[in-house]
Amino acid sequence: xxxxxxxxxxxxxxxxxxxxxxxxxxxxxxxxxxxxxxxxxxxxxxxxxxxxxxxxxxxxxxxxxxxxxxxxxxxxxxxxxxxxxxxxxxxxxxxxxxxxxxxxxxxxxxxxxxxxxxxxxxxxxxxxxxxxxxxxxxxxxxxxxxxxxxxxxxxxxxxxxxxxxxxxxxxxxxxxxxxxxxxx
Numbered sequence: 356x357x358x359x360x361x362x363x364x365x366x367x368x369x370x371x372x373x374x375x376x377x378x379x380x381x382x383x384x385x386x387x388x389x390x391x392x393x394x395x396x397x398x399x400x401x402x403x404x405x406x407x408x409x410x411x412x413x414x415x416x417x418x419x420x421x422x423x424x425x426x427x428x429x430x431x432x433x434x435x436x437x438x439x440x441x442x443x444x445x446x447x448x449x450x451x452x453x454x455x456x457x458x459x460x461x462x463x464x465x466x467x468x469x470x471x472x473x474x475x476x477x478x479x480x481x482x483x484x485x486x487x488x489x490x491x492x493x494x495x496x497x498x499x500x501x502x503x504x505x506x507x508x509x510x511x512x513x514x515x516x517x518x519x520x521x522x523x524x525x526x527x528x529x530x531x532x533x534x535x536x537x538x539x
Contacts, residue, residue, distance in 0.1 A: 456480075456504055456532060463498035463505075467491045478532045480505075486524045489513065496528065505530045 460482075464470060467487040474481045486492045496508040508530040516523045 452532075452534070459502045459504040460499075463495060463502055465491050465494040465498065468495050475532075478534060479529060480532055481511075481527065481529050483525070483527045485516070486526060487522065489524060492524060492526050492528075499530050504533055506533050507531050 460470075460473075468484060468491045469486075470482060470484040472483045484495075486495070492510065492513060496510065499505045499508040508528055510526065510528045512525075512527040514525045516525050
């Protein structure tokens with residue numbers, strides 16, 4: 356006799372298909388969790404790497420800023436030193452000019468005239484003195500005008516001194532220095 360299988364094979368097939376579906380579904384869910392976990396870890400790693408690079412850049416920026424401040428300080432010091440050097444060079448150059456100025460001033464003073472004080476402001480020289488007469492003051496001014504080291508002598512004050520020597524004149528005059536580098 357032929358055997359007839361009356362078992363519900365379709366039902367077993369459905370159960371098997373359902374079991375396979377849940378296995379595939381579970382595997383897919385696990386695979387998706389693994390992929391999401393990997394992506395999460397990878398992105399977190401990238402974020403941490405970028406944060407560490409940012410922190411490194413911040414420390415480098417602070418170091419560069421401190422070096423820039425140091426360079427600025429050194430530049431200011433350099434400018435101050437250059438200014439001092441210019442002043443020293445100018446003083447060195449003016450040293451011989453002062454000697455020549457005093458020499459010319461001594462040559463220009465006529466007999467009977469004495470200088471009391473001198474004050475220099477830039478190119479202007481203010482001279483105070485005592486003379487025996489007005490002619491001596493005029494002679495002194497002509498000598499200053501003839502000198503290559505002075506120009507434009509201007510008499511500011513001349514007064515007769517009643518208390519001092521007989522007939523002496525106190526005077527104040529202003530004269531400009533001729534500054535010429537070829538003379539020094």
